[in-house]
Amino acid sequence: MHVPAFEALLTDAGREVLAGIDPKAAARDRLAAASRLRGDPRVADLDPGLPVSELVNAVLTQVLLRERGRAKFGDRAERMFFTPDGLEQSTRRVVADHRAERMARAAPSVLDGAAAGDLCCGVGADLLALAERGVPVEGVDADPLTVAVARANIEALGLSGLARVREGDAAEAAPGRYPLLFCDPARRGGRGRVFDPAAYSPPWDVAAGLAAASGAACLKAAPGIPHEALPEDAAAEWISVDGELKETALWFGALAGGPRRRATVLHEREGLLAREGAVAHLDADPGLGPAPVAAARRYLYDPDPAVVRSHLVAEAAARVDGALLDERIAYFTADTRTVSPLWRVLEVLEVLPFSLKRLRSAVRKLNAGTVTVKKRGSAVDTEKLRRDLRASGPESVTVVLTRIGDRPFCLLCREAGGPAAD
Numbered sequence: 001m002h003v004p005a006f007e008a009l010l011t012d013a014g015r016e017v018l019a020g021i022d023p024k025a026a027a028r029d030r031l032a033a034a035s036r037l038r039g040d041p042r043v044a045d046l047d048p049g050l051p052v053s054e055l056v057n058a059v060l061t062q063v064l065l066r067e068r069g070r071a072k073f074g075d076r077a078e079r080m081f082f083t084p085d086g087l088e089q090s091t092r093r094v095v096a097d098h099r100a101e102r103m104a105r106a107a108p109s110v111l112d113g114a115a116a117g118d119l120c121c122g123v124g125a126d127l128l129a130l131a132e133r134g135v136p137v138e139g140v141d142a143d144p145l146t147v148a149v150a151r152a153n154i155e156a157l158g159l160s161g162l163a164r165v166r167e168g169d170a171a172e173a174a175p176g177r178y179p180l181l182f183c184d185p186a187r188r189g190g191r192g193r194v195f196d197p198a199a200y201s202p203p204w205d206v207a208a209g210l211a212a213a214s215g216a217a218c219l220k221a222a223p224g225i226p227h228e229a230l231p232e233d234a235a236a237e238w239i240s241v242d243g244e245l246k247e248t249a250l251w252f253g254a255l256a257g258g259p260r261r262r263a264t265v266l267h268e269r270e271g272l273l274a275r276e277g278a279v280a281h282l283d284a285d286p287g288l289g290p291a292p293v294a295a296a297r298r299y300l301y302d303p304d305p306a307v308v309r310s311h312l313v314a315e316a317a318a319r320v321d322g323a324l325l326d327e328r329i330a331y332f333t334a335d336t337r338t339v340s341p342l343w344r345v346l347e348v349l350e351v352l353p354f355s356l357k358r359l360r361s362a363v364r365k366l367n368a369g370t371v372t373v374k375k376r377g378s379a380v381d382t383e384k385l386r387r388d389l390r391a392s393g394p395e396s397v398t399v400v401l402t403r404i405g406d407r408p409f410c411l412l413c414r415e416a417g418g419p420a421a422d
C-alpha cells in the first residue's frame, strides 16, 4: 500500500466504500470481494490518477486488517486504520491502556506545558492511549505511510486536539527533548523478527539513551529480554495478557519509583475479567531469600509466565506459604488453595517418578479419558505422550511433567474446586 492509495480511503467517498463492505464475507472470499469492488464505479473515482487494482487492494486490505485488529482493539478497530506491519507490531489496547495510566499519572508533574513524545509511534496504539488520558503527545515515525495511518487514527478517535505525528528518525531526537517519553523500537527487519537488540531500529542503546535522558520514560522491550541486558537505572515490568507474556516495559526517571521488578497479569477475555479482575501485580521483595524446597503438598501452583520471567517465583510462593518442588523449576506446592490471576492452582492426586507404564495405569485407575499435559523441566513430547497413554473414560486429569533433582517426575492433578482461601 502506498500513501496516495491510503489517503484515497480517508475521503468521504473512501469511508463510504469501506463502510459498505461486510468484513466477514470479505475474509471468507477475498476474490469475490475484490471482483465486486472492481465493478464498483465509486472505487475508480477515489483517485482517478491511480490504477483501480491498487485502490481495490487498499480498500480490501483495510477491511481485512480492521477485522483482524478486533483481537487487539475490540470494536474500536472498525474505526481505525492499519498497515499489515503496523497492526502486527502494535500494542494491544489493554496493555497500552495499562502503561498509559502510569504515564498519565506522572504527566502533570513532568510536562510543564510541553508535549510527551512517542518515538517510533507506529499506527499509534500507545500514542492514542496517552492522548485519551489527556496527555498531549507528539508521535514520530520514520515510515511515511505509517505516519499517515497514525494521523488518520488520531482523527478517527477525535484526538486531534491532543496528539500529532511527524515523520522523522527517532535516533535524531535531541536527548531530553521530551520530558515524558515512550519508545517502542521496531523489532522486525526485512526478514521478520530480530532478536539482537543492536539490530532494533533505532538500536537498543540509542533508545535506552533517549529514555535515560528524559525526566520520565517508558521503553517497550521484548518479553524475553535477558535480565543482564536491563538498564541499571530502569524498573522492569513483565506484562502478560490472558496467560501469554507480551512485553517487558522499562520505566525510567520519575516513572522508575517503586519495585525494581514487577509482574503484571492482565486479562481481556471476558470470562476471566469477570472472574479474576483485570489486573494483578506481584512485586520484587529485596528482603526475601530463595523459596524453600519441599516435597509435594496438596495444591500445585503453576505461575503465570510474567511471574516466571520476572524471576518472582519466590515472591509468589511466599504469598501462599508454598515451597518449590525443585530449586530450578517454577512449580511450587502449598497446603492451601489460593485463587489469583498470578497462577493456576491444581489439586495433586498422585506423585510418581516418570514411567509411561505407571502413568498409564494411574490414568486408567482415575477413569480419565481427557488428559491435559503440562510440563516444566521435561523433554518429553507431550503430544506423543497423550497418544501413548491411550486414555479413555469420562473423567479428566492434568498430568504435570517435571523433574525433581535429576529425576523426571509426573504429578497427576485435577482442577482445584471448592472454596478458595481468598
Ligand SMILES: C[S@@+](CC[C@H](N)C(=O)[O-])C[C@H]1O[C@@H](n2cnc3c(N)ncnc32)[C@H](O)[C@@H]1O
Pocket (backbone or CB within 6 Å): 086, 089, 090, 091, 092, 119, 120, 121, 122, 123, 124, 125, 126, 140, 141, 142, 143, 146, 168, 169, 170, 171, 184, 185, 186, 187, 201, 202
Ligand atoms: C514496534 S512499532 C511501534 C508500534 C506502536 N507502539 C504501536 O503500538 O502502534 C515500531 C515503529 O518504529 C518505526 N521506526 C523504525 N525505526 C525508526 C526510527 N529510526 N525512527 C522512527 N521510527 C522508526 C517503524 O516504522 C514502526 O512503525
